[in-house]
Amino acid sequence: MTTRRLAWIAAVALGLATAAPVSATNLSGAYLAARQAGYSTDFRAAAKYYEQALFHDRENPVLIEAALASRLSLGEIDRARDHALHLEDMSQKSQIAHMALIAGHAREGRYGDIVAMIEKDRGIGPLIDGLLVGWAKLGDGDMTSALVQFDKVAAEKGLKGFALYHKALALASVGDFEGADALMSADGAAGRLMTRRGILAQVEILSQLGREKDAIELMDKSFTSNLDPGLAAVRAALDEDAPLPFTMVGSPRDGMAEVFYTIAGALEGEAGDDYTLLYSRVAQYLRPDHVDAILLSAQLLEDMQRHDLAVETYGLVPPDHTAYHAAVLGQVDALRADGRTGEAIAALEALAETHGYLPIVHVSLGDLYRGEADYDAAVAAYDRAVELYGTPDEAQWFVFFARGIAHERRDEWALAEADFRKALDLSPDQPQVLNYLGYSLVEKQQKLDEALAMIERAVEARPNSGHIVDSLGWVLYRLGRYDEAVEHMERAAELMPVDPVVNDHLGDVYWAVGRSLEARFQWHRALSFVNPDDPDNEADPARIRRKLEIGLDKVLAEEGAPPLKVVENGAD
Numbered sequence: 001m002t003t004r005r006l007a008w009i010a011a012v013a014l015g016l017a018t019a020a021p022v023s024a025t026n027l028s029g030a031y032l033a034a035r036q037a038g039y040s041t042d043f044r045a046a047a048k049y050y051e052q053a054l055f056h057d058r059e060n061p062v063l064i065e066a067a068l069a070s071r072l073s074l075g076e077i078d079r080a081r082d083h084a085l086h087l088e089d090m091s092q093k094s095q096i097a098h099m100a101l102i103a104g105h106a107r108e109g110r111y112g113d114i115v116a117m118i119e120k121d122r123g124i125g126p127l128i129d130g131l132l133v134g135w136a137k138l139g140d141g142d143m144t145s146a147l148v149q150f151d152k153v154a155a156e157k158g159l160k161g162f163a164l165y166h167k168a169l170a171l172a173s174v175g176d177f178e179g180a181d182a183l184m185s186a187d188g189a190a191g192r193l194m195t196r197r198g199i200l201a202q203v204e205i206l207s208q209l210g211r212e213k214d215a216i217e218l219m220d221k222s223f224t225s226n227l228d229p230g231l232a233a234v235r236a237a238l239d240e241d242a243p244l245p246f247t248m249v250g251s252p253r254d255g256m257a258e259v260f261y262t263i264a265g266a267l268e269g270e271a272g273d274d275y276t277l278l279y280s281r282v283a284q285y286l287r288p289d290h291v292d293a294i295l296l297s298a299q300l301l302e303d304m305q306r307h308d309l310a311v312e313t314y315g316l317v318p319p320d321h322t323a324y325h326a327a328v329l330g331q332v333d334a335l336r337a338d339g340r341t342g343e344a345i346a347a348l349e350a351l352a353e354t355h356g357y358l359p360i361v362h363v364s365l366g367d368l369y370r371g372e373a374d375y376d377a378a379v380a381a382y383d384r385a386v387e388l389y390g391t392p393d394e395a396q397w398f399v400f401f402a403r404g405i406a407h408e409r410r411d412e413w414a415l416a417e418a419d420f421r422k423a424l425d426l427s428p429d430q431p432q433v434l435n436y437l438g439y440s441l442v443e444k445q446q447k448l449d450e451a452l453a454m455i456e457r458a459v460e461a462r463p464n465s466g467h468i469v470d471s472l473g474w475v476l477y478r479l480g481r482y483d484e485a486v487e488h489m490e491r492a493a494e495l496m497p498v499d500p501v502v503n504d505h506l507g508d509v510y511w512a513v514g515r516s517l518e519a520r521f522q523w524h525r526a527l528s529f530v531n532p533d534d535p536d537n538e539a540d541p542a543r544i545r546r547k548l549e550i551g552l553d554k555v556l557a558e559e560g561a562p563p564l565k566v567v568e569n570g571a572d
Contacts, residue, residue, distance in 0.1 A: 030056070031063070038066065041274055041304045046070040061092045069096055072278050074309070075101050075297070077285040096278060098122050102132065103282045106256045111139035127159055131166050138170055139252030146170055162262060168248045172201070177208045177246070192224075195265060197292055200248065203234060207244035215244075226395065229358070230322035245403060257287035264296055267270045273300045284316075291323050307338035325355045329364055336368065344368060359388040362398055370406050378406040386410060397427035401436070408440065416440070431468060434458040439471040442478050451475050466496030474505050480565070482512040493522075500529040500539035509543075511552040512564050523548050542543055 017389050047070035054063050055088045056133035068083035081104045084097035089121050098117065102124065105113045123129035130153035137146035147167060154163035168183035184202040201221045206215035216238050223231055225432070237244055249255045264279035277300045283293035298313035311334045317327035329352045335344035348365045355361050366381035382403035389396050404419030420437040423430065438454035441447050455471045473488035489506040496502045507522030523544050547555050553564050 002027065008225045012354060022520060024451070034063075036065065037447075038070070038422045041073075041306055043070045043306070047074060048077075048470065059090065061087060061090060061094075064090075065094050065096065066256070068094075068100060069278070071088055072096060072281060073274060075106075075284055075313075077282065083341075091432060093122065093422040095124055099124050099282060102259075104286055106132075106253050106286055108137075108481060109253065110141065111136035111252065115140075116392065126260060127153070127162060129392050130156070130159070130262050131162065132256055134163075134166060134170065135252045135259065138173075138255065143170075160251070162266075165262070166190075166255065166259065168205075169201060172205050172208075172246050173249045173251070173255065177205050179542070180205050181209060192317075197248070197261075199223075200234065201246075202458040203238070204244045204248060208246055210243070212238050212241055218284075226393075228322075233322055254287050257283045257290055257293070260286065261290060261293045261296070264293070268296070268300070274303050276300055288316075290552060291317055291321055291327075291544070295323065295326065295330065298327070302330070302334050302337070305337075309336040310334040311338070319354075325351060325358055325361060328358070332364060332368065338370070341372065345372075356384075358386065359385040359399075362388065363402070366399075366402060366406070368412075370402060370409075375406045375409045379403060379410070382406065392422075392426060394426050397423040398431055399428070401430070413440075413444070429457065429461060431458040431461040431465070433469050434461075435465075435468045438475065442471070442475045445478070447477065448479055452479065465497060466492050467500065467503060470499075470502045470505060471497060473509060477505070477509050477512060482509060482564075485509045487511060498529050500526045500531075504539050507547070508552055511547075514550070519552070520548060 001128070024449060030049045030052035031115035031230075032045050034053055037043075037045035037049060047067055050063055050067035051071060054060070054067060056467035057063060059416070064083050064086050068080050071077075071080035071083065077100060080096075084094070084100040087094050087097045088101070089094045101122075102114050102117060105111070115133055117123060118129045118133055123132075128517040130149065131450070134146045134149035134153065137143075137149055147170070150163050150167035150170065154160045155166070156163075164183050164186070164450065168180040171177075171183070180211070181202070182203060199218065203215045203218055206218065216235070219231070219235055227235060249258055251304055256324060260279045261283040264276050264473070267276040268277065277297060280293050280297040282295060283290055285314065287293070294313060294316050298310045300309075301310035301313060311331050312333065314327040315332040317324055321327075327346055332344045332348050334346065337340070345368055348361070348368055352361050352365060361383035362381045365384065369375070369378035369381060379428040382399055385399050386392070386396075386403070389399070392400070400419045400423040404416045404423065407413075407419060416435070417440075420440075423433045424437070427433070434454040435458040438451040438458065441451035441454075452472075452475045455468065455475055458468045459465075459472050469488055470492035473485045473492055476482075476488065478484035486509055489509045492502045493499075494507050503522045503526035507526060510516070510522060511519035526539055527541055527544050527548075530539050530544075532541075543555065546558075
């Protein structure tokens with residue numbers, strides 16, 4: 001996804017009416033550093049350097065807005081408001097400045113000021129402005145006007161679902177659960193926006209109406225049987241026939257937080273991650289306990305490779321929250337991506353102490369150990385996960401697949417093969433498993449016809465996967481069908497041109513059909529791509545060098561392997 005960088009947001013996308021050029025020599029260093037930080041979405045550095053530049057050129061609107069965007073991206077809304085007020089004093093119109101100011105008014109309960117801003121064309125955008133006005137009217141105690149406003153938004157093309165969802169939340173927030181349920185249940189209305197959060201809102205509404213059975217039916221229809229702790233707690237409470245409190249929105253300010261979160265959810269995957277982040281950050285600011293907004297912000301930061309900020313943001317989820325395990329798992333991913341593997345392992349091991357009843361914790365721990373080549377610990381973690389899952393279903397195929405890999409790395413092939421086949425029993429068409437098992441059988445010179453059939457199915461499912469196409473070429477080579485292997489190995493090399501294993505395999509296939517010069521070329525390429533620090537690298541540089549020295553057929557003879565039938569009068 002192409003990311004909208006801060007400098008571009010500041011100078012172009014949000015369209016300042018005027019933009020003073022940045023040309024003063026004494027600020028050029030700070031400005032250039034700020035732009036570079038903005039391009040890499042390093043929001044903390046960008047904020048620092050843009051504000052340094054502002055020290056030298058305080059009235060430059062481009063710098064002000066860029067600093068504002070950086071602070072907003074960090075979730076530092078109050079500091080962003082200072083920059084927004086500066087732009088207001090300069091009579092500059094800016095979408096993100098309006099966002100920061102509206103957020104401040106909402107935080108302080110100044111609902112009339114929000115309406116006034118939007119009426120003066122100082123809003124954020126048509127959809128969000130209309131919803132914010134509805135909640136602001138409710139905040140001023142005018143429920144009638146609020147409902148009229150939501151209906152007005154609903155009349156706009158494409159906005160009905162958003163508007164009626166928020167209208168239902170507004171009704172529920174003042175105790176009109178019958179009216180809220182009517183909207184939530186209407187075909188083609190709020191139901192179109194039924195995300196996890198929307199479903200839980202309707203569950204709470206049904207429970208408030210004493211319709212626990214309907215609430216249970218909705219949950220069972222909407223979610224799988226393997227409920228996470230949050231959903232499990234709701235389901236258990238419903239089983240006790242005790243009314244669930246309505247927690248989704250408790251005040252107009254909460255409603256506005258929900259507006260920003262709703263828009264962030266709609267933007268995710270459609271707009272730039274850094275732009276979407278602005279909305280989720282405002283949702284956090286308006287409602288610090290909005291864990292879904294926290295998790296979304298953290299995920300967006302991960303997607304932007306801002307792992308340090310993602311770790312911090314995941315850390316905002318309190319340990320007693322039902323989503324705490326999800327936050328820690330997110331932290332672990334971010335820590336690992338940031339090269340902080342020791343911290344990631346420590347965090348997961350601590351989570352296993354407090355949330356050891358969750359299979360996903362042990363699966364994640366196994367994955368982390370496996371990534372560190374600690375296969376004994378990985379197998380133990382996967383064993384615990386399998387034990388906790390009990391009777392496995394299709395969703396657990398990956399646990400057996402991952403444990404099979406760990407067994408294979410421990411030279412326990414019988415156990416590995418059993419796990420791979422169990423994964424296929426659970427999910428017969430998984431291309432990863434078909435390829436891995438098929439390739440392993442080829443390498444072990446076992447059940448080659450079955451291996452070929454598996455890999456052909458994998459290629460059919462993933463025709464653009466270089467690893468899988470390589471496997472197909474390799475099994476054909478192992479079967480002595482050298483001419484057929486060439487096309488697939490060349491395709492694999494196109495898909496993965498710098499992979500040492502693929503290039504080594506292509507060299508072997510070329511040698512087998514008599515194209516020795518091309519074979520040597522590919523072996524040289526394979527050597528150049530070998531990473532000596534990768535313990536899992538399947539390409540053996542010593543063996544490749546030996547092939548370059550004496551040829552593949554002689555290497556095979558030295559190894560006691562069956563000879564090749566080299567094509568006579570080849571391309572050489």
